[in-house]
Amino acid sequence: xxxxxxxxxxxxxxxxxxxxxxxxxxxxxxxxxxxxxxxxxxxxxxxxxxxxxxxxxxxxxxxxxxxxxxxxxxxxxxxxxxxxxxxxxxxxxxxxxxxxxxxxxxxxxxxxxxxxxxxxxxxxxxxxxxxxxxxxxxxxxxxxxxxxxxxxxxxxxxxxxxxxxxxxxxxxxxxxxxxxxxxxxxxxxxxxxxxxxxxxxxxxxxxxxxxxxxxxxxxxxxxxxxxxxxxxxxxxxxxxxxxxxxxxxxxxxxxxxxxxxxxxxxxxxxxxxxxxxxxxxxxxxxxxxxxxxxxxxxxxxxxxxxxxxxxxxxxxxxxxxxxxxxxxxxxxxxxxxxxxxxxxxxxxxxxxxxxxxxxxxxxxxxxxxxxxxxxxxxxxxxxxxxxxxxxxxxxxxxxxxxxxxxxxxxxxxxxxxxxxxxxxxxxxxxxxxxxxxxxxxxxxxxxxxxxxxx
Numbered sequence: 001x002x003x004x005x006x007x008x009x010x011x012x013x014x015x016x017x018x019x020x021x022x023x024x025x026x027x028x029x030x031x032x033x034x035x036x037x038x039x040x041x042x043x044x045x046x047x048x049x050x051x052x053x054x055x056x057x058x059x060x061x062x063x064x065x066x067x068x069x070x071x072x073x074x075x076x077x078x079x080x081x082x083x084x085x086x087x088x089x090x091x092x093x094x095x096x097x098x099x100x101x102x103x104x105x106x107x108x109x110x111x112x113x114x115x116x117x118x119x120x121x122x123x124x125x126x127x128x129x130x131x132x133x134x135x136x137x138x139x140x141x142x143x144x145x146x147x148x149x150x151x152x153x154x155x156x157x158x159x160x161x162x163x164x165x166x167x168x169x170x171x172x173x174x175x176x177x178x179x180x181x182x183x184x185x186x187x188x189x190x191x192x193x194x195x196x197x198x199x200x201x202x203x204x205x206x207x208x209x210x211x212x213x214x215x216x217x218x219x220x221x222x223x224x225x226x227x228x229x230x231x232x233x234x235x236x237x238x239x240x241x242x243x244x245x246x247x248x249x250x251x252x253x254x255x256x257x258x259x260x261x262x263x264x265x266x267x268x269x270x271x272x273x274x275x276x277x278x279x280x281x282x283x284x285x286x287x288x289x290x291x292x293x294x295x296x297x298x299x300x301x302x303x304x305x306x307x308x309x310x311x312x313x314x315x316x317x318x319x320x321x322x323x324x325x326x327x328x329x330x331x332x333x334x335x336x337x338x339x340x341x342x343x344x345x346x347x348x349x350x351x352x353x354x355x356x357x358x359x360x361x362x363x364x365x366x367x368x369x370x371x372x373x374x375x376x377x378x379x380x381x382x383x384x385x386x387x388x389x390x391x392x393x394x395x396x397x398x399x400x401x402x403x404x405x406x407x408x409x410x411x412x413x414x415x416x417x418x419x420x421x422x423x424x425x426x427x428x429x430x431x432x433x434x435x436x437x438x439x440x441x442x443x444x445x446x447x448x449x450x451x452x453x454x
Contacts, residue, residue, distance in 0.1 A: 036163070036200035037065045040191035041267075042207045043073040046112050049267055053206065054119035056270040057168060061125060063275075065202070066163040068194060070171045072187035073112040077101070080108040093240070097146035097184050105184050106174075113172040126167040132182075133158065135190055137175030139183040149175045149183035154197040188245070192252050202274065203252060203262040205245055210266040211282035212242040222363025224287030225250055227371070249284050261285045261362075285362050288333040290371050296321045296329065303335050311354035314433040324351065324432075328375065330368055337364045339372045341379070344429075347413070347422050350381035351432075369396070378412035380422040382429070403427065 060067045120127035137149035162169045173187040195203050211219035215237045249262045265273040265281025272280040301321045308316050330339040336359040340352040355365035397409035408426045413419050
């Protein structure tokens with residue numbers, strides 16, 4: 001096990017940072033109970049890249065997670081129906097489970113599960129197929145929709161036993177009534193029911209789309225549900241499959257522990273999505289709200305000081321909170337992200353913007369920036385010339401001036417005199433962060449990250 005762990009650490013070191021490797025060792029390589037991951041795999045993934053899927057699942061098992069796989073098979077069923085010469089119109093975008101379709105769907109789905117099991121076994125990873133006995137349903141015939149199953153109970157003990165014996169359970173999307181009637185259940189629903197029973201550390205939806213995507217093909221990197229859910233549904237032009245996944249994952253996460261999260265990604269990017277802060281897909285978390293304060297009075301300033309000093313890697317001026325007059329202080333509930341906007345003449349000044357890498361990966365930093373910009377149409381700030389996040393700032397800003405020590409950015413201004421006044425004011429400001437190791441003895445540990453203004 002020690003040799004395996006060393007290999008995994010070296011691999012993770014190639015795709016992530018030292019902090020991310022440390023997080024893996026802390027959360028996944030311990031001797032505690034297994035960290036379950038319920039992984040729903042679309043039929044299109046099995047069709048196009050079953051070898052890559054098996055490799056990714058084997059990796060998860062090796063790094064200490066306990067994956068439980070639920071596979072779909074929509075494309076395989078549609079293909080089998082077409083090959084059988086049937087013409088079956090879709091109902092609500094899905095094939096109705098009429099007796100004729102059900103007769104074709106069952107062997108098609110069994111074949112998909114067999115492909116996943118065979119691919120895992122070919123890599124030396126034990127796999128156990130589950131084609132019955134997991135989901136109890138009540139099923140009724142509903143006209144053009146065919147046999148419609150409703151989950152009643154999940155029997156998950158055998159899944160847990162399989163993971164403890166060293167095998168990966170591969171669950172086909174079937175349900176059974178008390179009377180023994182077999183029904184095809186949407187794989188998303190099967191994954192949801194298993195997740196509600198097991199309360200896993202991770203829920204993963206694997207598809208060839210690689211994440212929640214807009215119709216343009218752009219992947220949304222993270223969704224902080226507490227702040228972003230309504231906005232994403234209303235403003236982002238999600239493709240139908242992504243909209244469906246976001247809704248079902250939101251409903252699921254609302255019933256799981258706050259520490260649970262969901263990822264939507266592709267098999268080849270699964271390790272990067274799960275084990276690095278920036279990921280390679282879409283991370284969906286219940287998240288947290290961004291609180292807005294008119295001053296420092298209601299804030300735990302020693303804790304906020306700890307966040308700022310760790311993120312910037314320098315000491316904050318001892319009288320910073322007494323001398324600064326904030327216009328607004330944005331603060332994540334966990335104290336992992338903050339933006340401090342101060343009164344500096346006619347235009348608000350972004351005095352501090354600090355987000356831990358972990359919070360960036362959860363989408364909290366993006367939520368913070370959107371709230372800040374919505375409240376502050378005009379804004380200027382400065383950042384040290386060597387700050388690696390300057391490229392991102394430049395993408396958010398309407399303009400910038402590069403000086404030897406600082407880059408100065410602004411948004412919402414096109415009047416030359418107004419911009420010049422802001423630039424001159426930024427240049428003249430005294431630094432509130434000093435070189436020297438920050439004092440973290442009275443502050444909770446946070447993950448270091450680049451900050452904005454100094």
